[in-house]
Amino acid sequence: MRDKFAQARIRERLRRVQTGNFGDCEPVGEGVIELRIHVGAGYRVYFGRHGGALVLLLSGGDKGSQPDDIRRAKEHWSNWKRRQM
Numbered sequence: 001m002r003d004k005f006a007q008a009r010i011r012e013r014l015r016r017v018q019t020g021n022f023g024d025c026e027p028v029g030e031g032v033i034e035l036r037i038h039v040g041a042g043y044r045v046y047f048g049r050h051g052g053a054l055v056l057l058l059s060g061g062d063k064g065s066q067p068d069d070i071r072r073a074k075e076h077w078s079n080w081k082r083r084q085m
Helices: 004-018 063-084
Strands: 025-029 032-037 043-050 054-061
Touching: 004 032, 004 043, 004 054, 025 063, 032 063, 043 063, 054 063
Parallel strands: none
Antiparallel strands: 025 032, 032 043, 043 054
């Protein structure tokens, strides 16, 4: 990503997630949650929650690649959960 402003906004948003402030996010299925960042191309970060504390970043992208990004995030999440058993 070349957009330095968007990079800074994404980092800022992830810092807020660290403090428990998830803001604009929505479940997309199979335990994967989409964190929306309203800047530039409409960036998204996908994560899963394990227990009360762990948030695992799975994938990211923008509005244009959203279906593929969600599919990839679901695959990563499924693989991670399988390895935990």
